[in-house]
Amino acid sequence: MTQLVQAIILGLLIGGVYALLASGLTLIFGVMDVINVAQGALLILAAFLAWTLWQEAGIDPLIGVLITTPAMFVLGFVMYKLTVQWLSGMPASMSVLLTFALALVIEGAMGLAWSTTYHAATPDYFDESYRLGQFYFPKAQVYGCGVAVGVLALLYVMLDHTWLGRAIRALSENAQSARLVGVNVRGVAALTFAVGVATTGAGGSIISVLYPFLPGSHYQWISRLLGIIVLGGMGSLPGAVVGALALGVAETMTVTYISPRWATAVPYVVIMVVLLARPQGIMGAKLREDVVV
Amino acid sequence: MRRIVWLLALLPVLAALVVAGCGGGGETSSGTGGGGTGTASGEPMKIGASLPLTGDFSEPGVAAQQGYQIWQQQVNDSGGLLGRPVKITIKDDQSDQNAVVTDYNALIQQEKVDLLLGTFSSLLNLPASAVAERNQMLYVEPAGGSPEMFSRGFKYLFFAQQATAEHQADLFSQWAAGLPADQKPKTAAYVAADDPFGGPVADGIKSQLEAAGVQTVYSKVYPPETTNFDAIASAVASKKPDVIAQGSAGLADGVGLDRALIKVGYSPKQLFQASTPSFADQFSKAIGLENTEGIFYAVSYHVDAPTPGNEEFLAAYKAKYNTDPPEDAADAYAAAQVLQAAVEAVGSIDDQEALANWLRDNSVDTILGTLSWDDTGAPEQAFLLAQWQNGDEEIVLPDDAKTSDTIVNPKPPWK
Numbered sequence: 142m143t144q145l146v147q148a149i150i151l152g153l154l155i156g157g158v159y160a161l162l163a164s165g166l167t168l169i170f171g172v173m174d175v176i177n178v179a180q181g182a183l184l185i186l187a188a189f190l191a192w193t194l195w196q197e198a199g200i201d202p203l204i205g206v207l208i209t210t211p212a213m214f215v216l217g218f219v220m221y222k223l224t225v226q227w228l229s230g231m232p233a234s235m236s237v238l239l240t241f242a243l244a245l246v247i248e249g250a251m252g253l254a255w256s257t258t259y260h261a262a263t264p265d266y267f268d269e270s271y272r273l274g275q276f277y278f279p280k281a282q283v284y285g286c287g288v289a290v291g292v293l294a295l296l297y298v299m300l301d302h303t304w305l306g307r308a309i310r311a312l313s314e315n316a317q318s319a320r321l322v323g324v325n326v327r328g329v330a331a332l333t334f335a336v337g338v339a340t341t342g343a344g345g346s347i348i349s350v351l352y353p354f355l356p357g358s359h360y361q362w363i364s365r366l367l368g369i370i371v372l373g374g375m376g377s378l379p380g381a382v383v384g385a386l387a388l389g390v391a392e393t394m395t396v397t398y399i400s401p402r403w404a405t406a407v408p409y410v411v412i413m414v415v416l417l418a419r420p421q422g423i424m425g426a427k428l429r430e431d432v433v434v
Numbered sequence: 435m436r437r438i439v440w441l442l443a444l445l446p447v448l449a450a451l452v453v454a455g456c457g458g459g460g461e462t463s464s465g466t467g468g469g470g471t472g473t474a475s476g477e478p479m480k481i482g483a484s485l486p487l488t489g490d491f492s493e494p495g496v497a498a499q500q501g502y503q504i505w506q507q508q509v510n511d512s513g514g515l516l517g518r519p520v521k522i523t524i525k526d527d528q529s530d531q532n533a534v535v536t537d538y539n540a541l542i543q544q545e546k547v548d549l550l551l552g553t554f555s556s557l558l559n560l561p562a563s564a565v566a567e568r569n570q571m572l573y574v575e576p577a578g579g580s581p582e583m584f585s586r587g588f589k590y591l592f593f594a595q596q597a598t599a600e601h602q603a604d605l606f607s608q609w610a611a612g613l614p615a616d617q618k619p620k621t622a623a624y625v626a627a628d629d630p631f632g633g634p635v636a637d638g639i640k641s642q643l644e645a646a647g648v649q650t651v652y653s654k655v656y657p658p659e660t661t662n663f664d665a666i667a668s669a670v671a672s673k674k675p676d677v678i679a680q681g682s683a684g685l686a687d688g689v690g691l692d693r694a695l696i697k698v699g700y701s702p703k704q705l706f707q708a709s710t711p712s713f714a715d716q717f718s719k720a721i722g723l724e725n726t727e728g729i730f731y732a733v734s735y736h737v738d739a740p741t742p743g744n745e746e747f748l749a750a751y752k753a754k755y756n757t758d759p760p761e762d763a764a765d766a767y768a769a770a771q772v773l774q775a776a777v778e779a780v781g782s783i784d785d786q787e788a789l790a791n792w793l794r795d796n797s798v799d800t801i802l803g804t805l806s807w808d809d810t811g812a813p814e815q816a817f818l819l820a821q822w823q824n825g826d827e828e829i830v831l832p833d834d835a836k837t838s839d840t841i842v843n844p845k846p847p848w849k
Contacts, residue, residue, distance in 0.1 A: 144672060151664045248488065257492040259685050259713070261720040268696040268722065268848070279664060279697040352661045353686045353720045357489045357529070361659050396665035401656030402628055 143275050148397040149390055154282035156389025158347055161289035162362065163369040163381040164296060165340035171376025172313040172333045175228060175236040179220075181363030182247040183338055187213050187345025188354050189255050195262045195349070202262045202346040203284055206292075210342030217338025221331045229330070244359060251356035261353040285347035292343045293382065299336075300378070309333050313376065368408030372415050374425025383423050387411070478521040479514065479783075481506075481773075482541030483551040486558060489529030490659070493685065493713075494554050494762040498576055499524055501759070501766030502551060504750050505774075515777055523547065527558060534558045538565040548783055551769055554762065555683060556580035556599070556630035563591045572776065572789045576769035577762060580630030584810035590790050592807055594769035594800065595734045596815035599631050600638035602732045603679070605819035605831045606706050607639050609841070610677060611646030617843065619643070619676035619704060623652035625666060625691060626681035632658070635681030635708045643677065651675050660687055667694030678702040685713045689720040696725060696848045703844035706730040711822060712761050718825065726822035728845030733820045734802050735764035736829050738837055743771070744801040768800040775799075 166180045190209045191202040200208070224243065228236050266280040300306035308329045311319040320326050348354060348362075365388075370376075373384030388408060395404045415422060483502060486495035506522045509515055523545060527534035534553055541547045542565070552575025553562050559578030566573035567588045574592045575583075579599040583591065597604070610619055622643050626636035633655060644650060651673040656666060670678060678695070682688050688710020695701065711717050711731040718726050737748060737758050747767055751759040759767075775798040776789040783789070797806035806814050819831040821842060828838035 144668070147668055148665055151668065155662055155664070252488070252492070257488070257496050259493060259689075259716045259720065261689070263719065263722055268693055268725070270697045270699065277698060281697075282664075353689050353716075355493060357492050358686075360489070361661065392662070393665040396656075397669055401654050401660060401666050405657040405659065 144397060147276055148393045150276060150278060151282075152390030152393035153386060154278065154286050154389070155393070156386035157286035157289045158282065158344075158351070158385075159365070159369055159389055160382040160385035161285075161292055161340065161347070162344040163366045163373070163385050164293060164378060165337035165344075166366050167370040167373065167376055167378060167381040168296070168309075168340075169334055169337035170370065171378075172309055173229070173330050174233050175225060175334070176233055176240065176367075177334075177337065178237055178240040178363055179243040179247060180240075180338075180341065180366060181359035181361075182244040182251075183213065183216070183341040184345045184348060184362055185354055185356060185359045186216075186247055186251060187341045187343075188349040189251055189260065189345075190342075191346035191349040192260045192262045193255075195264065201264050202349050203264075203288055206288060206343045206346045208342075209346050210339050213342040213345075214335045214339035217335035218331060220338065221334040225334055226327065226331065229327075244363070248356045248359060255356070257355055257357070259353040259355050260349070262349040264350060267350050281347075281350045285351060288343055288347060292340060293378075296336075296340070296378065305329070305332060365408055368412055370422075371412050372408075372422060374422025377422065377424040380422055380424030387423075475514075476518050479516070479518040479549065480545065480547040481520060481522045481549045481551055482525075482538070482545060482547030483522065484525040484527045484534050484537035484541070484553050484558075484562065486529035486534075486554055487524075487526040490684070491529040491555050491558070493716075494577065494760075495526075495529070497760045497762035498554050498766035500751070500755060501576070501763035501768075502770055504747065504754065504763070505767050505770035507754075508746065508750060509770075509774065515774060516781070516783070522551070527553060529555075529558070531558060531561050534562045535565055538562050542566075542569050542571065549773060549777070550574075551766075551773060552576055552578065552594075554578070554766075556583060559583060560630060563588060566590055570786055572773065572786045572793075574769045574772045574776075574793075576765040578631075579634075581634050582630050584812040588811060590786065591811040592772060592790070592793050593811060593813050594772045594802070594805060595765055596802060596805065596813055596817050598812050599634035599681075602635045602681075602708055602817055603639045603706060603819075604642070604816055606679075606730055606732065607642035607646075609819065609831060610704060611643060611648070613843075618646075619648050621649045621651045621673070621675045622677035622679060623670045623673060623675035623702075624650065624654075624679050624681070625652075625670065626655050627658040627660075627683065627687055628655045629658045629683060631683045632681035632708065636679060637681075639679045639681075639706065648677065656687070658682070658684065658687065661690055663687070663690040663694035664697065667691060667698045667700070671695065671698045671700035674700070675702055677704045677706070679706045680710070681708045683709055685710055685716060685720070689717065692721045692725065692729075696721070699848070701845060701847045704730065705845055708732060709761075712820070712827070714758075714760065714827065718822075722849065723825045724849040726825065728842040729822045731820050732817040733761060733827075733829075734817060735759075735761045735768075736818060736820070736827075736835070736837065739801070739803070739835065741801050741803050742799045747801050764801055768802045768805075771800045772798050772805065 169177045187209045191205045194200040194205040269280045270277040308324045369384040373380030391407045392404050509520050525537040554577045556578040559575045563573050624636040626632040688707045711729050712733045780788050818829045821830045829836050830841045
């Protein structure tokens with residue numbers, strides 16, 4: 142029983158972090174049909190930025206979120222203006238090609254700037270835990286999960302209560318109608334992409350504390366994140382959260398009760414089941430009723 | 435239309451970035467360049483290799499590239515190989531089994547290299563060595579000690595380290611089994627990466643410790659790309675094993691297990707990790723220097739080793755890269771030394787079977803020590819047993835190579 146509860150605790154904590162990592166990816170897809178394969182590389186780039194701030198200026202990576210997030214926002218905006226905007230009107234598969242190329246460029250640039258060795262931010266709390274009875278809560282995961290909840294709440298408020306948020310949702314439902322009612326489609330798309338990329342600022346900062354990383358680490362992240370948003374329903378933010386928590390718990394339960402060997406298969410098994418039983422994902426079609434039939 | 439023009443205009447910029455970004459990873463060939471004091475002349479001796487310069491194994495891959503390049507520089511400075519300048523061509527296989535096969539085929543068929551050198555990790559050497567075997571070319575590999583490598587009856591394959599994976603931890607197992615009764619471990623947990631190296635290492639320790647009466651309380655295999663070890667550590671800790679032994683070839687998974695054990699608050703009496711602790715300061719920075727105390731690992735190379743040629747290698751490496759060489763650079767250098775010894779002893783590269791036969795019948799002095807091989811190309815020596823002590827890496831066994839007289843036991847609790 143103790144082990145079961147502990148496995149669920151660990152799964153929910155890591156699931157919270159996954160939710161944050163997947164939120165930007167699903168937002169970008171929901172609004173502009175762009176599958177941003179570079180999201181994983183951007184995440185690792187943000188981790189390197191957070192590590193550098195921690196190493197050189199002694200800024201705690203979780204405080205560094207306040208710097209990495211705007212930095213990634215600007216980078217996302219520039220990326221959109223230089224490359225992604227030319228995708229509009231092209232099939233989603235083109236976005237995979239373009240963003241994969243961007244991911245390779247970013248991976249190479251990181252190799253030049255930080256070398257291909259492992260880096261890890263180790264603030265005091267990185268290996269400490271809170272204890273409650275027989276259970277333990279690793280501090281880094283707890284803080285990471287807290288930041289994730291904060292950022293997701295901000296995203297939610299932005300989408301629900303601001304003009305930009307309404308414009309983003311309008312755009313995701315029907316771009317042409319949005320244009321008709323006076324939404325500057327290009328401007329809003331650029332901001333959406335930038336916001337989606339900005340979420341990697343917080344995500345990368347958390348990763349820098351949780352796991353050692355190197356430029357090549359982005360491959361394993363992007364595959365897991367794609368799994369999460371397919372599970373949750375591509376384009377749905379609440380879906381990404383539910384999908385992430387489900388995947389986090391499924392992974393730790395598999396490790397504890399079946400074998401660590403099967404944990405990698407969990408996202409794929411889950412995706413297969415979802416695609417068979419509910420192809421639009423757990424909460425899919427909410428934002429994109431016109432497209433998903 | 436304007437859009438297409440824009441895209442086209444951007445392409446060269448992107449291409450340039452990719453090439454620059456990969457650190458010349460696509461293909462780096464550094465010839466003799468006519469510089470230096472070499473007296474070698476004539477047609478260059480072309481040596482081909484493919485290394486994981488990007489992807490999961492990029493860290494050791496780049497180190498191996500450095501080892502090969504240091505060797506090339508030294509050989510060319512001292513007259514070349516059989517009087518010909520050496521030109522190593524290194525391709526990037528991106529840590530991918532398909533790419534490594536393509537690379538070695540291209541090196542042999544298109545670039546018509548004269549000799550081959552191996553790649554890094556059993557995972558990549560398994561398919562790459564098969565390409566070499568098919569083309570009847572000598573294949574000396576610097577890192578890939580999985581027993582699978584040597585069970586295929588290959589004639590051209592040689593592994594340039596001291597022993598295969600299942601014997602990686604022999605000195606540790608013998609030491610633990612031989613402890614006095616009140617210190618001898620009673621229970622052990624085994625955690626192994628699901629790759630051709632990690633499993634055999636853990637199995638090797640397990641069979642030796644079980645034979646010595648140590649009970650196995652946990653034994654699981656995890657996928658090599660695992661990052662999150664919290665659930666594994668939680669399960670291991672609940673069994674309270676005296677020994678925890680991990681078989682893995684990388685850094686991230688070993689660090690992941692240590693960090694997760696620290697978080698769950700469980701410190702075993704003896705902790706052995708196959709190669710993670712050998713990543714020097716990358717390892718100590720990732721788990722905190724104070725937490726490294728007492729952790730065991732097996733290693734092929736030590737910078738202070740009094741082996742033949744090590745002084746020159748060390749000096750050349752430090753001059754070029756301004757730091758101590760990592761183990762993987764030394765292993766690559768040793769593989770090149772083995773190739774060089776065979777070529778110089780036979781005196782010709784036309785018959786590569788003769789090179790292989792010579793290696794089977796002789797031993798070679800390398801910076802890792804003297805190496806010799808059985809009929810399958812598996813080496814017949816033993817790894818050094820190392821331990822982190824007071825923030826430094828020390829060799830503790832065997833006696834004739836040790837740099838520290840004490841063995842920290844039991845491992846102190848995590849800080």
